[in-house]
Amino acid sequence: MRRPIRYIVVADGDFGPMTSKTANAIIRYQPERVVAVLDRRLAGRTVGEVLGFGGGIPVVGSVQEGLAPGANALLIGIAPVGGRLPDEWRAWLAEGLDAGCDVVSGLHTFLADDPVLAAKAGAGGGRILDLRRPPADLPVAAGRVKALDAYVVLTVGTDCNVGKMTAQLQLTGELTRRGVRTRFVPTGQTGIMLEGWGIAVDAVVADFIAGAAERITLEGAADADIVLVEGQGSINHPGYSGVTLGLLHGSCPDGLILCHQASRRYIGDYREEAWLRIPPLSEYVRVYETVGSMVHPTRVLGVCLNTYDLPEAEAHRACEEASRDTGLPATDPVRFDPDPLIAAVLKGREAKLARRAGRV
Amino acid sequence: MRRPIRYIVVADGDFGPMTSKTANAIIRYQPERVVAVLDRRLAGRTVGEVLGFGGGIPVVGSVQEGLAPGANALLIGIAPVGGRLPDEWRAWLAEGLDAGCDVVSGLHTFLADDPVLAAKAGAGGGRILDLRRPPADLPVAAGRVKALDAYVVLTVGTDCNVGKMTAQLQLTGELTRRGVRTRFVPTGQTGIMLEGWGIAVDAVVADFIAGAAERITLEGAADADIVLVEGQGSINHPGYSGVTLGLLHGSCPDGLILCHQASRRYIGDYREEAWLRIPPLSEYVRVYETVGSMVHPTRVLGVCLNTYDLPEAEAHRACEEASRDTGLPATDPVRFDPDPLIAAVLKGREAKLARRAGRV
Numbered sequence: 001m002r003r004p005i006r007y008i009v010v011a012d013g014d015f016g017p018m019t020s021k022t023a024n025a026i027i028r029y030q031p032e033r034v035v036a037v038l039d040r041r042l043a044g045r046t047v048g049e050v051l052g053f054g055g056g057i058p059v060v061g062s063v064q065e066g067l068a069p070g071a072n073a074l075l076i077g078i079a080p081v082g083g084r085l086p087d088e089w090r091a092w093l094a095e096g097l098d099a100g101c102d103v104v105s106g107l108h109t110f111l112a113d114d115p116v117l118a119a120k121a122g123a124g125g126g127r128i129l130d131l132r133r134p135p136a137d138l139p140v141a142a143g144r145v146k147a148l149d150a151y152v153v154l155t156v157g158t159d160c161n162v163g164k165m166t167a168q169l170q171l172t173g174e175l176t177r178r179g180v181r182t183r184f185v186p187t188g189q190t191g192i193m194l195e196g197w198g199i200a201v202d203a204v205v206a207d208f209i210a211g212a213a214e215r216i217t218l219e220g221a222a223d224a225d226i227v228l229v230e231g232q233g234s235i236n237h238p239g240y241s242g243v244t245l246g247l248l249h250g251s252c253p254d255g256l257i258l259c260h261q262a263s264r265r266y267i268g269d270y271r272e273e274a275w276l277r278i279p280p281l282s283e284y285v286r287v288y289e290t291v292g293s294m295v296h297p298t299r300v301l302g303v304c305l306n307t308y309d310l311p312e313a314e315a316h317r318a319c320e321e322a323s324r325d326t327g328l329p330a331t332d333p334v335r336f337d338p339d340p341l342i343a344a345v346l347k348g349r350e351a352k353l354a355r356r357a358g359r360v
Numbered sequence: 361m362r363r364p365i366r367y368i369v370v371a372d373g374d375f376g377p378m379t380s381k382t383a384n385a386i387i388r389y390q391p392e393r394v395v396a397v398l399d400r401r402l403a404g405r406t407v408g409e410v411l412g413f414g415g416g417i418p419v420v421g422s423v424q425e426g427l428a429p430g431a432n433a434l435l436i437g438i439a440p441v442g443g444r445l446p447d448e449w450r451a452w453l454a455e456g457l458d459a460g461c462d463v464v465s466g467l468h469t470f471l472a473d474d475p476v477l478a479a480k481a482g483a484g485g486g487r488i489l490d491l492r493r494p495p496a497d498l499p500v501a502a503g504r505v506k507a508l509d510a511y512v513v514l515t516v517g518t519d520c521n522v523g524k525m526t527a528q529l530q531l532t533g534e535l536t537r538r539g540v541r542t543r544f545v546p547t548g549q550t551g552i553m554l555e556g557w558g559i560a561v562d563a564v565v566a567d568f569i570a571g572a573a574e575r576i577t578l579e580g581a582a583d584a585d586i587v588l589v590e591g592q593g594s595i596n597h598p599g600y601s602g603v604t605l606g607l608l609h610g611s612c613p614d615g616l617i618l619c620h621q622a623s624r625r626y627i628g629d630y631r632e633e634a635w636l637r638i639p640p641l642s643e644y645v646r647v648y649e650t651v652g653s654m655v656h657p658t659r660v661l662g663v664c665l666n667t668y669d670l671p672e673a674e675a676h677r678a679c680e681e682a683s684r685d686t687g688l689p690a691t692d693p694v695r696f697d698p699d700p701l702i703a704a705v706l707k708g709r710e711a712k713l714a715r716r717a718g719r720v
Contacts, residue, residue: 140599143630206603207599236609242602291647
């Protein structure tokens with residue numbers, strides 16, 4: 001972008017600790033870019049009061065209130081099921097574009113294809129950036145990741161929105177601090193927004209999911225020894241499992257990290273009808289390893305728990321139980337020591353190097 | 361279409377018993393619609409000589425030769441990896457459109473988006489029909505198939521192009537002859553071409569694979585007691601497995617039929633590098649049942665072998681081996697008696713009815 005970004009994050013009606021995933025990621029990792037959050041229900045409160053982090057950033061009830069402290073961009077901060085734009089938001093985005101703000105969106109419906117918004121963007125100073133728009137020239141996967149020296153780790157989950165991106169960002173930060181050349185590979189709109197590159201694999205044409213995953217994994221490996229690929233969905237998510245499997249087979253990971261929200265009992269998008277109970281973690285380990293290894297040998301290195309909504313003692317207990325169930329290291333790398341996962345990744349990397357050296 | 365269809369099937373450079381899947385399906389099931397096949401390599405021969413079926417339909421070397429006997433449409437008869445249009449074909453299609461022919465395509469690249477071809481179609485009498493273009497309003501899957509009374513069967517495979525569509529067409533024909541209200545649900549361009557409806561699930565945006573599968577399965581069930589859904593790809597196909605799993609979870613099948621080409625040892629798209637050896641059928645049974653049942657209880661009913669390239673004795677032996685390996689009925693329903701599969705489907709249907717009656 002042309003100037004330091006100062007966002008109004010639009011999360012109307014849905015701002016909260018577990019609901020507004022994109023909003024929360026930008027506030028957690030790049031709070032200096034956020035001047036206000038728009039949610040009419042919560043106007044007058046602070047982000048810190050609502051999320052438990054984010055400090056004094058105000059929650060406002062209109063675009064006008066966000067423009068006052070100097071916003072120059074609007075960011076769509078929620079990802080509704082299906083990714084489509086709530087109709088009433090269109091007027092706010094038009095107001096922002098009229099005021100010269102960029103509009104940044106990760107929705108499936110591309111805002112630049114909306115005639116009204118496109119006309120506003122054409123006339124005013126604001127641009128529309130559709131993060132989910134895929135490249136036009138994606139290939140079918142060819143297994144080129146198999147040949148990499150870099151050690152590739154993919155996060156896989158028990159559901160959507162359990163912390164697959166957060167886990168990789170935490171591990172990337174910690175490995176980088178330790179001097180390991182590590183690259184985070186964004187596969188969703190939030191990761192792309194934070195990193196400035198990547199492909200939203202859930203938005204590509206179905207035949208090219210794995211091809212897209214392969215392309216960005218190779219790109220991430222160009223200057224890194226460890227490549228941490230952001231996972232999507234879950235192997236048993238009724239709506240999105242195809243994205244999950246395409247990503248698993250396209251990125252040919254050497255290792256997997258299984259992510260789970262410790263308090264969750266049902267797949268979230270279907271919780272109202274209590275359709276799909278989340279099976280034991282050990283079953284996920286077995287299924288991800290079996291199905292992943294049909295294409296490229298892989299194993300689960302450890303379990304990453306999201307325990308934000310549990311008291312500390314319960315959170316520790318959840319980590320112990322996960323470790324007992326799976327026989328693997330388990331931690332909440334945001335809340336507790338990420339070292340068990342870091343150690344597992346480094347050990348996996350060493351084993352791969354030894355295997356490759358042994359072959360020469 | 362406006363008039364009885366008379367196709368020139370364009371399969372240049374790739375017409376053959378196992379290569380030109382779309383061409384072969386139209387010739388097998390609707391030969392009265394085919395006046396010529398265009399393949400310069402084989403011009404002068406007959407379709408029967410090349411495929412072993414299709415009789416005296418001529419193979420020609422130019423569009424002009426196909427127009428002479430009265431063609432009014434061109435059909436793209438091959439599906440290259442990635443589904444894109446070979447550049448040199450564009451001139452033939454333009455020639456056809458100029459002559460007033462419709463152009464029917466199942467490629468990923470939509471011909472109607474090609475400015476040259478679109479201009480020809482706009483000016484002349486010929487229209488462009490892109491069978492793979494998905495509806496604009498697809499939903500995320502919601503599990504609505506679970507509530508159906510109809511018995512849903514999906515074909516799953518060990519690879520692409522092993523006979524998943526053919527199996528369902530054979531079973532649909534046989535069940536219909538026996539008076540069972542049966543509906544074939546097309547999920548790929550060839551099935552759509554034959555049936556005149558359906559969605560190419562490999563061409564939808566990745567988040568909507570399962571939603572698309574759900575929609576057409578429900579549509580198929582509207583007037584049928586048995587719904588036979590066309591499968592796609594394979595759970596271990598490095599490029600297309602995401603499509604396979606989305607279809608498996610979106611169509612919530614009660615039963616599966618595992619399809620395999622008996623002579624095949626490697627996943628075909630990667631056979632040159634001998635990357636992926638096809639594991640035993642019993643492993644596919646285990647994986648498909650495990651992963652499918654994470655969303656909706658399902659089991660494999662039987663094995664459908666494609667033995668077209670084996671001598672008869674070997675073909676029988678392959679069926680016996682498949683049956684021994686899996687403990688399930690196995691047959692080649694094109695070559696031999698389809699009854700073992702028909703019986704398994706009918707038995708599954710009865711068991712579902714009994715379960716549902718027991719619940720009332």
